[in-house]
Amino acid sequence: MALGLTPSQTIGPFYFGTLIKAYRCELAPAGVPGERVDVVLELHDAQGAVVPDGLFELWQANSHGRYNHPDDRRNLPLDSGFEGFGRASTWTDGCARFHTIKPGRVPWPEGGLQAPHINVSIFARGLLNRVATRLYFEGDPALGEDPVLKRIEAARRNTLIAKKETDGTWRLPIHLGGPKETVFFDI
Amino acid sequence: MTEKTYRRPTAGDHPPNLSPDYKSTPLRAPSQAAVVLPHSLSEITGPLLHGERLDANENDLTRQRMGEPLGERIIVHGRVLDEDGKAIPDALVEIWQCNAAGRYHHPGDQHDAPIDPNFYGGGRARADGEGHYRFVTIKPGAYPWKNHHNAWRPAHIHFSLFGPAFATRLITQMYFPNDPLLAFDPIYNSVPAGARERLQAAFDMATTQPEWALAYRFDIVLRGRNATPME
Numbered sequence: 023m024a025l026g027l028t029p030s031q032t033i034g035p036f037y038f039g040t041l042i043k044a045y046r047c048e049l050a051p052a053g054v055p056g057e058r059v060d061v062v063l064e065l066h067d068a069q070g071a072v073v074p075d076g077l078f079e080l081w082q083a084n085s086h087g088r089y090n091h092p093d094d095r096r097n098l099p100l101d102s103g104f105e106g107f108g109r110a111s112t113w114t115d116g117c118a119r120f121h122t123i124k125p126g127r128v129p130w131p132e133g134g135l136q137a138p139h140i141n142v143s144i145f146a147r148g149l150l151n152r153v154a155t156r157l158y159f160e161g162d163p164a165l166g167e168d169p170v171l172k173r174i175e176a177a178r179r180n181t182l183i184a185k186k187e188t189d190g191t192w193r194l195p196i197h198l199g200g201p202k203e204t205v206f207f208d209i
Numbered sequence: 210m211t212e213k214t215y216r217r218p219t220a221g222d223h224p225p226n227l228s229p230d231y232k233s234t235p236l237r238a239p240s241q242a243a244v245v246l247p248h249s250l251s252e253i254t255g256p257l258l259h260g261e262r263l264d265a266n267e268n269d270l271t272r273q274r275m276g277e278p279l280g281e282r283i284i285v286h287g288r289v290l291d292e293d294g295k296a297i298p299d300a301l302v303e304i305w306q307c308n309a310a311g312r313y314h315h316p317g318d319q320h321d322a323p324i325d326p327n328f329y330g331g332g333r334a335r336a337d338g339e340g341h342y343r344f345v346t347i348k349p350g351a352y353p354w355k356n357h358h359n360a361w362r363p364a365h366i367h368f369s370l371f372g373p374a375f376a377t378r379l380i381t382q383m384y385f386p387n388d389p390l391l392a393f394d395p396i397y398n399s400v401p402a403g404a405r406e407r408l409q410a411a412f413d414m415a416t417t418q419p420e421w422a423l424a425y426r427f428d429i430v431l432r433g434r435n436a437t438p439m440e
């Protein structure tokens with residue numbers, strides 16, 4: 023007997039008080055192995071205006087490509103101090119900044135490996151469901167063989183690819199709609 | 210190797226992102242169809258937050274300040290389950306709500322109703338091994354919002370759950386049974402009929418405590434796993 027799913031509702035504008043207890047902008051404390059990356063996510067509405075009351079959540083593998091989760095049973099190291107979870111609301115400029123490490127490659131069910139990526143959830147007032155996307159890293163040699171990017175029409179792939187700025191920050195603008203609409207996933 | 214995928218929601222389970230009666234949706238709802246992703250390790254794993262330390266009284270919103278908040282004390286409890294009715298053990302349940310007067314403890318809330326210095330409105334609980342969680346709080350008030358003329362949100366408590374995977378993440382709202390405002394609320398009614406009723410808690414006389422507090426039961430059902438395919 024299947025039970026009916028609990029339907030989704032918007033996070034609304036007033037979530038800040040509780041959820042801040044699990045905010046994580048610093049995903050990888052000192053000592054966690056891997057290439058250090060500063061990631062800035064920007065959130066825009068369909069007219070390009072910044073969304074100052076959004077919430078981002080990040081989920082990623084460690085530098086060995088291992089998720090800290092019991093269903094990842096591969097014999098790869100888990101790094102102490104690294105859970106792989108990040109969470110922060112956008113600021114008045116529509117941005118949130120995270121400090122983490124670049125994830126390793128994780129396998130694809132039909133074989134091969136995915137390019138390094140961070141899984142991203144987005145919540146906001148006016149969004150009745152969580153929307154999910156991914157952040158990839160520009161210039162990564164594995165991008166061309168990533169099975170998820172291959173499923174997306176070529177012209178829209180760049181909406182998932184963070185670009186490295188001169189100060190070393192990886193920046194990814196996310197557009198909920200409009201001509202630059204980000205690719206979102208039905209997971 | 211990644212055989213433990215999650216079932217897809219059916220069309221009537223969740224609200225469409227574009228629900229024009231809720232006036233913030235047209236500018237924030239993606240217009241292109243989401244790209245269907247098979248489940249890899251990225252989707253079937255997710256934060257469990259089992260290491261997150263909860264302080265005493267995080268699940269009792271009436272005891273987080275110097276004194277007792279004003280309002281009707283209530284118990285809100287239930288189970289975190291998957292679609293097969295299996296408990297999701299040790300789930301972190303996060304809630305937030307306004308006070309009895311309908312005002313959030315939040316700088317963005319400008320509703321002309323009093324702030325209660327003894328009510329912050331945020332709580333967290335850890336479900337037990339059978340998925341059972343429990344909060345003590347006060348019944349939130351209705352509050353106006355500017356969506357349309359004379360728009361009032363029915364009393365509700367916001368809930369946030371992770372479940373076992375990135376694919377099971379859910380943020381929702383719990384409503385109270387027989388609230389006359391439900392019929393007029395575009396957020397509640399964005400969910401298709403037949404599913405929206407699941408967002409109403411049930412009045413629970415058996416858990417109601419004499420001389421102390423009414424109880425409401427709200428079970429939360431997250432996506433279940435697909436059957437393991439034959440190898």
Ligand SMILES: [Fe+3]
Nearest residue numbers: 034036365367
């Ligand atoms: Fe609310």
